[in-house]
Amino acid sequence: MPFNSLSYFLFLPVVYLCWYLSGEWVRPWILLAASLVFYAALRVPYLVAALLLVSLTSFAFARALGQSVSPGRRKLLFCCGIATELAILAGLKYLPLLGGVLQLAKAFGQRSPGLTELTPLVSIGASYFTFQALSYLIDVYLELEEPEPHLGYYTLYLAFFPKLLQGPIERAADLIPQLKAHPPFSYDNLRFGLLLFCWGLFKKVVVADRLALFVDPVYSDPRSYTGLPLLVATYCYALQIYLDFSGYTDMSLGSARIFNIELTQNFNSPYLARSVAEFWRRWHISFSRWILDYVFRPLQMRWRDRKNAGTAAALLAAFLVSGLWHGAKWGFLIWGALHGLYLAASVYYKPYQKRLHKALGVEKSRLLHLWQVLVTFHLVSFAWIFFRAATLEDALYVVRHLASGPGGLWSGFLLAQGRFDPLVLVLCLGLLLWCKKSELQLSRMPTALRWAVYYALVLAIFLFQVPASTFIYFQF
Amino acid sequence: MDLKAHLNDLCLEVLGADLDQSVPAMAAGLTWDTLAYVRLVVAIERRFGIAFSPKELLTIENVEDLLDCIRSKIAA
Numbered sequence: 073m074p075f076n077s078l079s080y081f082l083f084l085p086v087v088y089l090c091w092y093l094s095g096e097w098v099r100p101w102i103l104l105a106a107s108l109v110f111y112a113a114l115r116v117p118y119l120v121a122a123l124l125l126v127s128l129t130s131f132a133f134a135r136a137l138g139q140s141v142s143p144g145r146r147k148l149l150f151c152c153g154i155a156t157e158l159a160i161l162a163g164l165k166y167l168p169l170l171g172g173v174l175q176l177a178k179a180f181g182q183r184s185p186g187l188t189e190l191t192p193l194v195s196i197g198a199s200y201f202t203f204q205a206l207s208y209l210i211d212v213y214l215e216l217e218e219p220e221p222h223l224g225y226y227t228l229y230l231a232f233f234p235k236l237l238q239g240p241i242e243r244a245a246d247l248i249p250q251l252k253a254h255p256p257f258s259y260d261n262l263r264f265g266l267l268l269f270c271w272g273l274f275k276k277v278v279v280a281d282r283l284a285l286f287v288d289p290v291y292s293d294p295r296s297y298t299g300l301p302l303l304v305a306t307y308c309y310a311l312q313i314y315l316d317f318s319g320y321t322d323m324s325l326g327s328a329r330i331f332n333i334e335l336t337q338n339f340n341s342p343y344l345a346r347s348v349a350e351f352w353r354r355w356h357i358s359f360s361r362w363i364l365d366y367v368f369r370p371l372q373m374r375w376r377d378r379k380n381a382g383t384a385a386a387l388l389a390a391f392l393v394s395g396l397w398h399g400a401k402w403g404f405l406i407w408g409a410l411h412g413l414y415l416a417a418s419v420y421y422k423p424y425q426k427r428l429h430k431a432l433g434v435e436k437s438r439l440l441h442l443w444q445v446l447v448t449f450h451l452v453s454f455a456w457i458f459f460r461a462a463t464l465e466d467a468l469y470v471v472r473h474l475a476s477g478p479g480g481l482w483s484g485f486l487l488a489q490g491r492f493d494p495l496v497l498v499l500c501l502g503l504l505l506w507c508k509k510s511e512l513q514l515s516r517m518p519t520a521l522r523w524a525v526y527y528a529l530v531l532a533i534f535l536f537q538v539p540a541s542t543f544i545y546f547q548f
Numbered sequence: 549m550d551l552k553a554h555l556n557d558l559c560l561e562v563l564g565a566d567l568d569q570s571v572p573a574m575a576a577g578l579t580w581d582t583l584a585y586v587r588l589v590v591a592i593e594r595r596f597g598i599a600f601s602p603k604e605l606l607t608i609e610n611v612e613d614l615l616d617c618i619r620s621k622i623a624a
Contacts, residue, residue, distance in 0.1 A: 214606060348580075349579065364579065365606075368580070369605075369606060370606065373589070373600075373605045373606070377590065379587075380583070415581070
């Protein structure tokens, strides 16, 4: 049940009404039942079974860890717990990998999105709830967190429907106390949640899906284009994936907020980052933090005697894991490797870069700031080519032909889009930028103006939406 | 010289910053481009001839945690 579907527009108010009209002690169980119905609505029964299995096993291992004092037994329980969760994830997501090297090679060579086409298995949401279970087990093992004594609350922590399909990846310590709390009704939370939901819907169905009209024709058949159309499609994809994913996150945060629950903010103007390291502090923050805490830091510390080389290797390894998390496809692996390489290289050049800026006296220059933002955006956009292209061959074709001039089909490409969509797109992007820059505070507006904005937003969604499509990050 | 003063000198030598400022800031702000924490850990291990476990390294959050950890290792 995607957030931009009619069924969700009916589901959310019904769940809210049931939740609102029921007693405090029933509310968490209404949310749990709603979350299971929400997941079951995908009509993939084994996913609900996998969710319950991950909940049960991670809950049981964490309880056993909490009761055990022997270091040897704790380590054994921890390893078994992690292996169980990883096995469930691998079973859902990478099962074809076990099918044999030949099949794998075939998948990587095909003009297909990768292994997902070889298997009927659907793993929507599995990566997210499994990563939450893994972080919970690690935190309990490191005694950073007490094991949760109630299976119901723990299952709700993993299954809570606003963040089930695409995150944010929440920490138990952040979410479980909120699920247990019973704050009084808050009109502000309800209003803010609904507004955030509508804002996310606008970003998704009006802007991101409209950008897809420029991206999809080119990336589905890149060999028919050279030069500018490839460049425009690549820039558009950089914007599309951001608005698609941040739109989803807004809808997720908005859905949770009406139940008085605050989820982690996943984005913070990532394309304004001045370095790739800063980009990863602003992009998919909950996932980036997960990889940082549970993959990069342990590896960096393990390889600490190798100084800069150890850190560089840990960065590469962490981003390869990040690439693989997205799926078994060369494009994702290269995308991860590129980000790893960008960061690993910065370990070596950063001290010299700082000295150079100091020597030139441009440390606080606005021009340098702008230059760094532009360079970072282009590095990130370059990596997106491998992420978006259907095959490695297509990605390499796009890279080789990006700078081959205007391209014979440039005018044809633009004309094919018509005038309406580009105009709406430019207006919407301008609106998004203006809202961001002016830090629009609706709550400070006069009531009449505020309601006018609400109506305008809903009207824009109805008038300018592009026919329904799925969210990009659903596949992960 | 007590342990804290000794560590403070080491921190100034390695990072050019005070121990009380550096450790909490590093523990709270560890990110993709944080190298200072690793440099300090390696310097402490070499100076005192000790080795931190992965768990200890991930759970040190302030100067007191660090001092307690070093003291327990020296005493062992």
